[in-house]
Amino acid sequence: MKKIGMFAATTAVAALALSGCTTVHDTAPAGGSAGGDDAVGITFSDLSNPVWAELVQEAQSYGAEQGLSVTYVDAKNDAATQVTQIENFIQQGVSTIIVCAVDANALAGVTKRAQEAGIEVVGYTQVLENYDAQYLVDAYNTGYANGEAAAAWIDENFDADETVEWALMDLPRFPEIIDRANGIKDAIAELAPNAELVATAPALTAEDGVANAENFLQANPDLKVIATIGGGGAVGGNEGVKSAGVTDDESFGLFGIDATENEVQNIIDGDPEKSTISLGGGRAHGRTLIDITVDLLAGEAVEKDQFMPIEVIDASNAQEYYDEVFGD
Template identity: 35%
Template sequence: MKKKLVSLFLAATMTCSMIAGATTVFAEDNAEDTTAEETVELAEPSTDEGYTIGISVLNLTGQFFIQLVDAAQNEADATGCTLMTNSCDSDSAKQITALENFISAGCDAIIVCAVDSEAAKPVIAKAKEEGIAVVCLTSTVDGYDAYIGCEEYVLGYTQGCAVGQRIAEMYGTEEEVQAATLNYDLMESVIARKEGIIAGVQEYAPNVKFVADATAADQEEGMSNTENFLQANPDLKVVCGVSDGAALGAYQAFKAAGMTDSEQYLIAGIDATDEALKLIDEGTIYQVSVSQNPTATGKALVDTAIAVVNKASYPKDSLFDLQAVTSANVKDYITE
């Protein structure tokens, strides 16, 4: 049950002062193609057909993962593959069980967004012993064949800089502006994302004071925690979420409180999901997101898994091409 690789994704490199060395980047359509720093070249491709690929993500409530898995499913269908999907609800034990099930089911490849990279090491080692290709998303696990993700700090910093610039336009850089963060500190790698947000905001708006912080995995938690923020901090003006899912909940909480003036309030997220883009385009208080292009990423994950199993060439490590999305460029990201 093997299938030829139908398509390989385009890779490009980007240089960033925060990232040591060059790495492969998923580029926008108008980006310049360059050669990957490390490309794995294997033997001639197999001619068998019908790969089975397992994918385990943190959840299927956040819009980023919903869109990513939908795109992965579409690509699997287009290439004649079977996709087995797992949402582990950010529970490492559940994820490990799912990965073991993928191995037992005879998957040719596994795509995993690891809740706990250290805890996943033994089951990934078992997969490799069975000859199963392993493609990691967001965080790496020892023994992986390919990685697609981003520098978490830079991801947060990209949002933070755009937010800081907008706050400076709204309030200047002297008047104190209260802000809050919706984090996902349950994953160590995402802690750096929040740190990047704060650093980026304060670089352009040093007058911002972060007065509240809470964990939010999805819109429901984002709304509930933001309601608590507003009760404790009635002067709160800004909420920065580490995902659009969490930030959309903050938007709903502000809206319910009648805080809808985009010259006074600002909500920001990450992922550039369809709902977030719509709100940015409409000129609401939801004013910033960061594009990781979940649709292109979902497709690339499947194509990369096929390339590894098919013994074709593929980039070992790839980074998203991160772009802050605001009212100035949101039209470039909305698809009809």
Template identity: 30%
Template sequence: MKKKVLSAILSIAMVATMLIGCSTESPVSDDSSSEDGGSEGGGKKIGITIQNIENAYWAGVMSKLQEILDENGYDATIVGCEENASTQISQIENFITSGCDMIMVHPHDADAVEESCKQAMDAGIKVMCWDNEMENTTANWVLDNTELGKEIGKTAAAFINEHYTADNKAEVCVIGKPDTQVLLERQQGIEAGLEENCEDNYEIVATIEGVVNNEVQSQAETVLQAHPDCKVWVGVGAGAMIGSNTALLAHYGGAGNIPEDVGVITTDVTSEQLDALQAGDEAVRAIVGFEGSNTDTAQACFEMFEKILNGEFDDVSGDEKNVYRPTMEINMDNIEEIQAGM
């Protein structure tokens, strides 16, 4: 079975480097490539636009992906649209104009970028979507986000069933991001997973939104003021976990003071999440992860790039171009093995 470990977040210095190199301006200079669009090393030109470069998970994976692409002679540029569909469309158009051989889009709004992706394909550029089952793409590298959400909800339900009863219901906060379709699906899956697996022993007392740590932390603090006994937090990503865990640590007076019936369960997974889980005295209880570490996920993405560029998806359509990613639960039973592989 494929070894699975989890994503590691960048150091502050690496994040700074990424941000410097990932503006939303035209991503490739006019004289950066040869006439055939390849780099001096013979590699092809790839443009990558993602939802939010400030998100810890994305920053970590994209840094490793940039390293792998550089090492293999590709001319790659990675930019973040910062959750703005118009910006992302402009970035795709810039990649088309600059002569990219392939564009990877992690869409803020998949419907909004369909036309610009079609323009890329009409220009002979291969297009890969990360996360959405888009139409105007060569291939889609996707999660079944509803099922992923259900796994998060199921994992949280196991925690709730261990600590709560119908006479002592868990107060739950759900952290979503409804303006992003895949994250809305994930949030709905979480709620369905709770409903399917809990024993009439919980109540959702608050729903907030966010994918960036400090945004979630601020909202979580507000929830705790209104619902000081809100003890179970479930969410759609790393920011949901880190932000709510930070708020809970402040609420209970620091690590070591978190009651055993307080828990945070989300997905994505960064080093900060893993450290909080392994510490054992914070609110983080379990994580639903993907291929493995930042390097593992970046390598899997790179392998998709090579398959697409080598023509393996040229003659497929419909569901055949959707490649689904695996998931797994990370908890105190397997954290040491995962950390050892980081």
């Protein structure tokens, strides 16, 4: 079984609350030129994810600083729509297409056509068949770090012979997120054998997280822990737990991934959320994807498979992290 220590992050993370997400788009471009050497097209599986919403905004603004005209579109979790979006980018003659796939298998043909047309293809989070570079999550170890933090909290707050019920917010439609959830489950099973998984439900948005937390607690009144695969579920879950009347910060633990601004503030405030995992965050990822694009267009040697950093943010470093990343 793979294990990790507490990896150090080298980049900053920020994410918008759902109410502050960027305006999303279908097949119509969000600004930028129609095509040319400076044109970059981005298609994302679902921009209701606040981290990804901020990513595309940062990529657009940072890209402009690098002389690139960046257009982004939202596939809204429809693979056929995403294929059409990429076809449109090819027809427009963009220099680079950045793809967060709805279904990577569905994109094999259209990404190959893009490359044959001389367009650089950059993948994000989902592994593509045809690409020039990709920026990926070490999915299993990210989940393991989350589960490791949850297990440490269980060990600190409960006796070893005391059964501790926990629930998982997952997102099983993506293979990488399945790996992330497996990492969470493996870590808790190994490091907190007295913990019992009693419920699972998918969560991408804060609304999902609120509903899941309320349903988990209604069905399992002895629940003590929720682990989530992303920041949307974590932020909503934190609110759902509080709305259910859980106010004692030592009686319940919620563990997230993404280290959004809301998540880190929850930890500082002593809310149910006890830790989150920083992977670099939306703004940093947007800049990294543009940096990769600039290097590809310049003909520089680019490592094809690059991975996001992993860092645990908890009460010991949340304020410092918040000041560094989100402070004025």
